[in-house]
Every structure is written in structure tokens, then in C-alpha cells.
Amino acid sequence: MSLRFFFITCLTLFGCVSMAAAANPASPIKALAGGLDQSRALAQQLALASPLVQKKLQDPATGQPLRAEVFAVYPVSGNELGSAHERCNGSGCYRVDIYDWARNATVSVWVDTLAVQVQAVQRLPDSSPELPDHWIQQAIALAQHDKRVRQALAKAQKTHAAPDMARVRTSLNHTACELSRHLCVAPTFELGDKALWAIVDLTAQRVVGVKWTDLGDYDADLPTESNLIKHQIYRDYCRGPVSLKRDGWEMQYQLTASDGLRLSALKYRGQPILQDVRLVDYHVSYSDKDGFGYNDAIGCPLFSSAAVAAFAPPQIRTVDSKQAVKEIAQTPETGDKLPVKEAVAEKPDEKNATAISGFEILQDFRHPLWPKPCNYRYQQRYRFYADGSFSLAAANLGRGCGAHAVYRFLFRIQPAFYPGQQWLKKSPHGFQPVTQESWQAWPEKTALATDALPPWRWQTPEFSYAVQPVFEPPEQARAYVYLVRHHSDEGDSNLPTLGSCCHLDHRQGPESLIDQPPESITDGRWVLWYVPVIENNPTPGQERCWAETRLVNGVYQVKVWPCWAGLRFQRQSGAAERAATQENPRKKENH
Amino acid sequence: MPSGPWRHQKKNPPLPSGSALSTGSASRPVRRAFRQWVLAGILALTPLPWVYAQSLPAIAQSPAAADKTQASARTPARTPARTSRPVALDACAAMPQFARQLRFIGGLYLSTNLKNRDGLFLMGRLPNGQMASWRHPSWAETGPVSAYARDKRGNIYLAATPFVQAASDAAWRYRTVWKIDSTTGVLKPWLTLPVAAKPHAGNPYGILGMAYDCTTDSLYVTSVMGSDYEHKKGIVYRIDVGTGTVEKLITGLDAMGVLAMASAKTGKQLLLGSARSSAVLAVPLDRHGKTAGKPRLLFRLQQAAGGRDDRARRLQLNRAGELTIKAMDFDFTLRSASDAEERWYRYQLDPATGQWKFKNVKMVRDRLRAAGLSARPAD
Numbered sequence: 001m002s003l004r005f006f007f008i009t010c011l012t013l014f015g016c017v018s019m020a021a022a023a024n025p026a027s028p029i030k031a032l033a034g035g036l037d038q039s040r041a042l043a044q045q046l047a048l049a050s051p052l053v054q055k056k057l058q059d060p061a062t063g064q065p066l067r068a069e070v071f072a073v074y075p076v077s078g079n080e081l082g083s084a085h086e087r088c089n090g091s092g093c094y095r096v097d098i099y100d101w102a103r104n105a106t107v108s109v110w111v112d113t114l115a116v117q118v119q120a121v122q123r124l125p126d127s128s129p130e131l132p133d134h135w136i137q138q139a140i141a142l143a144q145h146d147k148r149v150r151q152a153l154a155k156a157q158k159t160h161a162a163p164d165m166a167r168v169r170t171s172l173n174h175t176a177c178e179l180s181r182h183l184c185v186a187p188t189f190e191l192g193d194k195a196l197w198a199i200v201d202l203t204a205q206r207v208v209g210v211k212w213t214d215l216g217d218y219d220a221d222l223p224t225e226s227n228l229i230k231h232q233i234y235r236d237y238c239r240g241p242v243s244l245k246r247d248g249w250e251m252q253y254q255l256t257a258s259d260g261l262r263l264s265a266l267k268y269r270g271q272p273i274l275q276d277v278r279l280v281d282y283h284v285s286y287s288d289k290d291g292f293g294y295n296d297a298i299g300c301p302l303f304s305s306a307a308v309a310a311f312a313p314p315q316i317r318t319v320d321s322k323q324a325v326k327e328i329a330q331t332p333e334t335g336d337k338l339p340v341k342e343a344v345a346e347k348p349d350e351k352n353a354t355a356i357s358g359f360e361i362l363q364d365f366r367h368p369l370w371p372k373p374c375n376y377r378y379q380q381r382y383r384f385y386a387d388g389s390f391s392l393a394a395a396n397l398g399r400g401c402g403a404h405a406v407y408r409f410l411f412r413i414q415p416a417f418y419p420g421q422q423w424l425k426k427s428p429h430g431f432q433p434v435t436q437e438s439w440q441a442w443p444e445k446t447a448l449a450t451d452a453l454p455p456w457r458w459q460t461p462e463f464s465y466a467v468q469p470v471f472e473p474p475e476q477a478r479a480y481v482y483l484v485r486h487h488s489d490e491g492d493s494n495l496p497t498l499g500s501c502c503h504l505d506h507r508q509g510p511e512s513l514i515d516q517p518p519e520s521i522t523d524g525r526w527v528l529w530y531v532p533v534i535e536n537n538p539t540p541g542q543e544r545c546w547a548e549t550r551l552v553n554g555v556y557q558v559k560v561w562p563c564w565a566g567l568r569f570q571r572q573s574g575a576a577e578r579a580a581t582q583e584n585p586r587k588k589e590n591h
Numbered sequence: 592m593p594s595g596p597w598r599h600q601k602k603n604p605p606l607p608s609g610s611a612l613s614t615g616s617a618s619r620p621v622r623r624a625f626r627q628w629v630l631a632g633i634l635a636l637t638p639l640p641w642v643y644a645q646s647l648p649a650i651a652q653s654p655a656a657a658d659k660t661q662a663s664a665r666t667p668a669r670t671p672a673r674t675s676r677p678v679a680l681d682a683c684a685a686m687p688q689f690a691r692q693l694r695f696i697g698g699l700y701l702s703t704n705l706k707n708r709d710g711l712f713l714m715g716r717l718p719n720g721q722m723a724s725w726r727h728p729s730w731a732e733t734g735p736v737s738a739y740a741r742d743k744r745g746n747i748y749l750a751a752t753p754f755v756q757a758a759s760d761a762a763w764r765y766r767t768v769w770k771i772d773s774t775t776g777v778l779k780p781w782l783t784l785p786v787a788a789k790p791h792a793g794n795p796y797g798i799l800g801m802a803y804d805c806t807t808d809s810l811y812v813t814s815v816m817g818s819d820y821e822h823k824k825g826i827v828y829r830i831d832v833g834t835g836t837v838e839k840l841i842t843g844l845d846a847m848g849v850l851a852m853a854s855a856k857t858g859k860q861l862l863l864g865s866a867r868s869s870a871v872l873a874v875p876l877d878r879h880g881k882t883a884g885k886p887r888l889l890f891r892l893q894q895a896a897g898g899r900d901d902r903a904r905r906l907q908l909n910r911a912g913e914l915t916i917k918a919m920d921f922d923f924t925l926r927s928a929s930d931a932e933e934r935w936y937r938y939q940l941d942p943a944t945g946q947w948k949f950k951n952v953k954m955v956r957d958r959l960r961a962a963g964l965s966a967r968p969a970d
Contacts, residue, residue, distance in 0.1 A: 257792035303793040303923040494792045
């Protein structure tokens with residue numbers, strides 16, 4: 001009774017907000033300001049003061065407060081009172097809805113203002129309460145000031161159209177943005193038989209997309225952030241190749257149904273380099289005993305055979321010299337330090353890095369719920385340098401279904417055809433051409449004298465490349481390489497998943513393309529398959545191929561430990577070319 | 592008794608005579624046994640309790656109740672016009688004969704959601720109260736299953752679907768209706784449906800939905816085989832179960848979930864969940880089970896409070912006339928192991944207006960657990 005007396009006195013004499021705030025100065029939950037009568041204000045303050053409410057709005061692991069805000073305070077109607085809230089007397093009973101910005105959840109608090117106590121607290125995940133007016137106005141303001149909205153309305157000659165408020169409240173008000181799980185709303189401008197939707201992310205304070213819809217088509221999606229992006233990706237990158245010319249390079253790229261981001265007709269200064277490159281599969285194995293795992297295909301977000309779909313359009317961006325040096329530094333070495341001066345030239349430092357800066361194409365594939373357990377995120381990256389070098393790589397960004405997972409990335413690389421072109425592999429007697437279909441494990445069990453040199457070379461009558469594995473981080477680097485004769489029915493078109501997910505040796509699928517007896521590839525018609533092998537690790541301090549969600553300033557953020565693997569093709573100039581094909585003289589002396 | 596692998600019993604002898612399967616922890620055994628005894632009693636006493644019916648349809652109760660189900664199969668379906676509540680038209684579906692010989696107690700359930708999702712399973716409680724699952728060895732032939740339905744004879748019809756990766760014989764497998772014989776429990780391919788186009792890299796799917804209509808002995812099947820981004824090549828079929836005759840009811844419609852229902856206000860209808868949007872459609876049916884009008888938009892899941900841009904993959908009506916729609920993300924891409932999350936929407940038909948009123952939606956991450964059928968007892 002004394003507490004009730006205190007609050008009533010507070011209300012009567014001093015006003016509720018200031019006193020209640022004083023009673024609970026440490027509450028991190030933002031109160032709803034303005035427009036509250038005394039009873040509602042009391043209900044709000046009782047809710048905010050409740051230790052149980054505060055506990056529900058803390059990170060369970062650390063106890064840190066999450067970003068939270070009261071959205072609504074209203075009297076409880078009779079038909080809402082269920083068994084859990086029956087003690088709440090109808091006349092003095094209020095419900096306080098608090099939005100949990102960090103987890104996109106609603107915490108509802110039933111408060112009996114006559115008894116001056118909280119009667120029940122419920123948390124509803126993946127939900128949001130009715131928006132308060134100031135957030136509705138904010139959403140409309142963001143929509144009306146968005147350049148895309150203004151352009152669309154101008155095109156329809158409806159520059160002064162006001163959005164439909166009802167749809168703000170009813171269509172997307174209660175949903176999270178699919179991608180970010182943020183609070184999103186959709187002010188809608190109805191214009192005849194069409195509607196213009198503006199998807200506003202209130203958590204990030206931005207318009208994430210606009211779309212026109214026909215009001216009568218039941219098969220048309222209503223726009224959401226997710227389907228706007230998916231349709232854009234499909235229309236722009238899945239239906240046909242996109243041409244790109246930059247820094248002396250020419251190419252076409254396209255998102256495939258199940259082979260990732262395909263690159264084709266790659267040329268450097270007009271010289272054909274690669275006919276076709278694709279990432280056919282990710283093989284994921286969780287147990288070396290039970291053969292349990294998956295073949296994950298990656299590709300288009302709509303109408304595809306991809307199990308992990310493109311999450312954003314391909315990004316094309318400049319690779320600065322530091323990134324270039326970092327990539328080169330991540331090429332693992334299994335022998336001694338580089339012994340030959342010319343070979344050192346292949347590993348430029350900061351001084352000469354400018355010469356090798358270039359650009360990259362990056363493609364993100366992601367499950368919507370990543371990084372929750374059993375959700376995946378993969379990336380594909382192509383880099384092109386001004387000196388004619390290039391690299392192709394793929395990444396696993398966690399988190400998958402568990403620790404001790406072994407990932408294998410299946411690259412298919414078809415070079416441009418040059419009669420007699422050769423793939424050479426390192427041997428104790430120098431680089432030797434591979435003359436027939438075969439596979440090879442890298443690194444070899446026995447370290448060679450020339451291990452510090454790139455293990456392979458690709459040589460044509462017009463140019464040559466030193467080919468080096470790339471692993472980021474470089475630990476535990478290993479891979480399988482397959483040379484097979486080119487047949488158009490063995491991967492020129494989109495490939496289904498290939499091979500078993502769960503063989504941990506060379507049986508990853510490409511070995512099935514090696515005939516018995518193996519076919520000759522001396523005429524230069526061959527295809528390279530490259531399968532790097534990476535193991536994940538969630539151990540704190542040693543994370544690899546992993547992702548964790550952490551609380552930062554009241555909002556969850558994702559910490560990622562990506563692992564990259566691929567191949568770097570280092571264009572050979574005269575001296576470096578000769579050096580790269582020689583044996584290591586110093587090593588030879590040691591022998 | 593049919594023989595076959597028992598999912599939770601790799602190293603133990605087959606099930607008969609109440610052998611205990613090792614499922615769940617053994618803490619608080621007395622309290623748990625009591626809880627399971629009570630649960631078994633509820634299942635036996637209450638045919639098709641809604642919470643179970645909406646998750647995994649019970650195909651039988653106790654043997655006595657099963658007899659009752661068989662008997663009801665011989666009587667005509669309830670005339671829709673006599674009730675203001677909507678009714679599902681598959682109420683006559685009978686317990687398979689082979690299931691009588693299984694020594695489960697209480698209800699039996701069909702599940703496609705067990706680990707690895709490699710086909711259909713029967714689930715039920717053993718005499719000691721533990722949940723267990725069973726299937727005939729032939730059931731593994733389908734691989735992952737998208738849809739199933741039962742008829743008044745106790746036969747089970749089902750369709751295979753790709754999961755994580757497509758089968759090499761997708762063009763045949765995913766447009767074939769498979770049948771589990773009521774008497775023998777053996778699964779065999781039954782009918783291969785005519786389609787507009789073959790599956791392709793941009794759409795590996797075929798049959799996605801199935802529903803039975805007792806009043807006309809019809810099996811309704813939805814397929815999206817051959818559709819692509821620009822072209823809707825989906826078909827809704829009606830199969831005369833008695834003769835095996837296949838009829839294309841609707842063409843150019845990509846649908847997923849399907850339900851045959853009737854009410855005094857709406858008459859006989861086929862409810863369809865669009866595979867391209869969150870729309871739920873209604874198609875009027877005549878007394879022969881054929882379409883009597885065009886598809887009409889009922890509502891969109893996305894526009895419900897708390898709704899998402901989901902696809903209605905399964906529609907179920909309980910005895911109270913409440914419609915449960917199990918919905919999930921679907922973009923015509925392959926499903927992966929992580930995509931277990933779905934939402935269950937509940938609607939109620941307003942008998943005065945014939946309009947469906949949204950009631951609530953809940954997120955479900957573990958369907959078996961949500962249905963109370965997890966091998967591990969719920970908390």
C-alpha cells in the first residue's frame with residue numbers, strides 16, 4: 001500500500017514521469033514521451049521499473065541492456081484477458097508494449113495501476129507492436145524524401161501524392177525486414193490500378209527499396225526488402241551475362257542456377273585467357289565416420305537449384321595495393337623462403353604493389369538466418385590486376401551445422417584454347433607437362449626442393465602463368481587438382497551437384513571425369529578442376545570459417561572469421577618466367 | 592506384421608511386445624511416465640485433437656477408434672450445407688490396414704520431417720510411452736517427400752521432392768504419385784502425371800501439394816514442374832482414385848498447398864496456396880469435384896498481423912472449422928538443411944460473411960517439437 005500511496009502522491013503532486021524516472025534512474029528502456037494521461041504514465045513507469053521486464057530486455061549471456069523502447073500504453077480490453085492476466089482488474093489494467101530493437105521482439109507488460117504492480121510479462125519473438133505516431137511520421141518522411149520515390153511519383157505525375165496510412169499499419173507493420181530482421185514499414189502510394197510501395201527500415205533509418213505493383217494480380221509479390229532484392233538480382237544477373245571492361249580486362253559474368261557466379265570470355269588486352277570459370281559446389285562433411293553432410297550449390301535467389309542463394313548483387317570494387325599484397329602474402333609456402341631473386345619479384349611488397357593493384361568482383365551467398373546454427377554464408381571473389389595477373393577464390397563465412405566440419409570448394413576452370421598449351425607441375429626434375437588426364441594432391445607428401453615456387457604453371461604459345469594456391473588464413477592448406485580432357489557435356493552448361501559431399505580424399509566428383517584409360521590432353525583441350533580443403537574451427541582465439549553474434553551497444557552484431565581458398569595466376573614476364581621454370585639452384589646444391 | 596527399420600532402434604531388436612526404445616533422457620522417470628500416460632490417454636480419448644491434427648495428421652487412434660474410423664468411411668460425407676462450420680472433405684480417410692498390426696498405442700502420425708528428411712515415417716507412442724518411428728523398407732524409395740494424402744480405403748498417396756539437391760531422374764520422380772498399399776504397407780509408383788514442361792536448373796520441383804475429397808473419391812494434386820521466372824506452367828490435377836483417371840483442372844497456376852473443403856456459405860471449394868506469392872486462393876467445385884469457376888484471392892499471409900511473404904505449403908481444417916496454414920519461404924530454389932523455420936497461420940471462417948478472419952501466427956522452428964511429437968519429451 002505504501003508503494004501505491006507513493007505513486008498516487010507522485011501523480012497528484014509532481015507529475016509522473018519525472019518522479020518515476022527518479023525512482024528508476026537506471027532503466028535503459030526508452031519511455032514513450034508525450035500524450036500519456038496519468039494512469040498510462042504510471043503504467044509505463046511501473047513496467048520500466050520491473051526487474052523482470054528489465055531482465056527480458058538484457059542479453060542473456062552478458063546481462064547488457066538491449067536497445068528497447070516503449071511503443072504503446074493502452075487499457076486492456078476485457079476479451080484480451082487470458083488466464084495469465086486474470087488478476088488484472090479491468091478498470092485499472094494497462095498493457096505496455098516495448099519493442100526490442102536488438103532482437104526484433106515485443107515485450108508486453110500487463111500492469112495493474114490500482115494495485116500498483118506488474119501482473120504479467122510476455123515476450124513475443126519476431127514481432128513488433130503498433131508503431132507510435134512519431135515513428136509513422138518518420139517512416140513517411142523517409143519515404144517522401146527518398147530520391148527513388150520522388151522520381152517514381154514524378155514519372156506518374158503524382159508529385160504531391162500522400163501515402164496510404166492504413167497500409168503503413170497493416171501490411172508490414174508487424175513484420176521484420178526479412179534480411180536484417182529490422183523493423184520495417186511500407187508507406188504505400190496508391191495511383192489508380194497500381195501502387196507504389198516504399199519499404200522503410202526504421203532500425204537503420206533508410207529506404208531499402210521501392211516497387212510498383214498491380215493491385216489485382218494475386219500472383220504478384222507484395223514488395224518486401226527481400227523480394228525486391230531477389231527480383232533485381234534475377235533480372236539483372238541471372239537472365240543473361242553482363243559485360244565488363246576495365247583496366248585492360250574484358251569479361252562477361254552471370255549468376256547461374258547452381259554454379260555460383262560464372263565468368264566467361266575473359267580477355268586481357270584483347271588476348272583470350274579463360275573460356276569459363278565457375279564454382280560448381282561446396283561439399284560439407286561433418287563426420288569422418290558417418291559420411292554425413294551436404295552438397296551445397298550456390299546461385300540465383302529465385303528459380304534456381306541453389307541451396308544457398310545470392311543475397312546481394314555482385315559488387316565490383318577497386319583492390320588497393322594493401323589488399324593485393326595481403327592476397328599474395330597468403331599464398332602458402334611449404335618449403336624454405338624464396339631463394340631466387342626473380343621469384344621474389346612475384347611477391348611484391350608495398351613499394352611495387354601499385355603496379356599490381358586492380359579490381360575485384362565479389363558475390364555474396366547467404367541463408368537469411370545466418371549466422372544462426374545450420375545457416376551458411378559463402379562468398380566468391382575474382383580479382384584482376386593491372387599486370388595481367390588474376391585470382392579466383394571462394395570463402396566460407398560460417399557457421400554451418402557444427403564444429404569439425406570439412407569444406408571443399410569445387411572450381412571448374414576452362415582456359416581459352418591455345419593449341420598445344422600445357423599444364424606443368426613441379427617435380428624433382430623441374431616443371432613437367434601433364435600429358436594425360438590425372439589428379440594430384442597438393443602439397444605432395446614429400447617436400448620438393450622447389451616447394452617455395454608456385455607448384456604449377458600454365459603455358460601457352462603466347463603467355464604463361466605461375467599458378468599458386470591461395471589460402472586465407474594460410475594454415476592447414478591442402479587441395480586436389482584434376483586435369484581432364486574437355487568435353488562439352490562435362491560442365492559447359494550448368495552442372496548439378498557433383499560427387500559425394502562426404503569423401504575426405506580425392507573423390508570429390510571431378511575424378512569421375514577421368515576416363516580409363518586416361519585421355520591425352522597434349523593438344524591443349526583440357527579443363528582444370530581445383531578443390532581446396534578447409535576445416536572450420538570455433539575454438540575461441542582460433543576461429544576459422546566461423547561466425548558469432550555479439551552484443552555491441554545494445555544491438556547484436558556479427559563477428560566473422562572467414563576462410564578463403566582459391567588460385568592465383570601470376571602473369572610471367574621474361575626473367576620471372578625463366579626463373580619460375582628452373583629448379584632451385586641453392587636447393588639443388590644442398591641435395 | 593510388416594518388417595522394417597526402426598529409426599531409434601538400430602542396435603535393438605524390432606519393436607513388438609513393447610520393447611523400450613532409447614529416446615530422451617531418463618531423468619524424473621515417474622513424473623514423465625505419468626505425463627506420458629496422461630498424454631496417451633488424451634490421444635486415445637480425443638480423436639484428432641487440433642494441436643496434433645494441425646502438425647502431423649493422426650492416421651489412427653487406438654484400434655477401437657480405428658474401427659470407428661473405418662466404419663465412418665462407409666457412410667456418406669456430411670452434407671456441407673447442414674453445418675455453418677467449414678469442413679475438410681477428407682474426414683473419411685481411413686487408417687491403413689497394415690498400421691493395425693503395429694504395436695503403437697494412442698494416435699499414429701505421418702511425418703516427413705525426421706532427420707535428413709529422407710521420406711515418410713509413421714510415428715507413435717510405444718506401450719512404455721516413448722515416441723518412436725517406423726517405416727516399411729520400400730518407403731525409402733521416394734527420398735524426401737513434399738506432400739501426402741490418405742483415402743477412404745486406407746491407402747496413402749505421396750510425392751517426392753528435391754531437398755538440398757535434385758535427383759538424377761527428376762523428370763520422372765517429381766511428377767509421380769506414389770502409393771502405399773493399405774494392406775501390405777508397400778510403396779510403389781502409382782501414376783505419372785502429364786506436365787507442361789520438364790524440370791530444369793531454374794526449377795527442380797514438381798508435385799508440391801495433395802488433398803483427398805471423400806465425396807467424389809478424388810485426389811487433388813498441385814505441380815509446378817517446368818515453370819520458370821516468366822512462365823507459369825503449373826497444373827492442378829484431379830485424379831479419380833477409383834479409376835486412376837487424370838484430369839487437368841487448372842493450368843497455368845503455380846500452387847503449393849491444397850485443401851478440399853465445404854461450408855454452407857461458400858459451398859464446395861478447393862483452397863490453394865500460391866507458390867509465387869503469399870496468396871491463398873479459392874476455386875469453387877461442382878458436385879463432381881470439377882471446377883465451377885475461376886480462382887479467387889481469399890487473403891495474403893503477408894497482410895496478416897505478424898505475417899510474412901510466405902508460401903502456404905499445407906492447409907488443414909480441424910473439427911472446429913479452424914484453418915491452419917503451414918507456410919515457409921519458397922523461391923523455387925532448393926531447400927537446405929537450415930531452412931527448418933516456418934510459420935503456422937490460423938484463420939477462422941466467419942459464417943455470416945464467408946470471409947476468413949485471421950487469428951494468429953506462430954513461428955515454428957522444430958515441427959515435431961511444436962506438435963508435441965519430438966522423440967525427446969517437450970520441456
